[in-house]
Amino acid sequence: MSSPRAISDIKKDLExxxxxxxxxxxxxxxxxIIEKEGVLESIYPNIFVIKIDERKVExxxxxxxxxxxxxxxxxxxxxxxxxxxxxxxxxx
Numbered sequence: 001m002s003s004p005r006a007i008s009d010i011k012k013d014l015e016x017x018x019x020x021x022x023x024x025x026x027x028x029x030x031x032x033i034i035e036k037e038g039v040l041e042s043i044y045p046n047i048f049v050i051k052i053d054e055r056k057v058e059x060x061x062x063x064x065x066x067x068x069x070x071x072x073x074x075x076x077x078x079x080x081x082x083x084x085x086x087x088x089x090x091x092x
Contacts, residue, residue: 007065013087014065015043017077022050023084025074026063036061040077 022040027033038052038061047062067073069089076084 006069010065010068010087010089011043011048014040014048014075017087018043021078023076023078024050024061024063025076026067027072 017040020040021037023035023037025033025035036050036052036054038050041049041051041060043049047064049060049062052059052061063073068075068087071089074089075087077087079085
């Protein structure tokens with residue numbers, strides 16, 4: 001049962017990026033894949049929240065750490081040089 005450990009590792013990785021610009025790629029099923037940019041706003045015990053600004057509307061979307069673990073959601077964090085760093089789905 002390595003899943004609880006992997007989920008806690010993903011949460012720990014995300015904690016250091018709160019407030020950072022992030023790009024997410026989410027598989028919504030039936031070949032619907034969305035890609036959005038936003039800011040990692042907050043971390044909770046079971047979910048994390050990303051604030052997205054699109055067309056004068058501020059939206060917040062939430063995903064669980066299990067979504068990252070199962071690669072339903074892929075997260076990329078922008079560093080200081082505006083290059084992307086992928087948040088791994090599981091620890092190797």
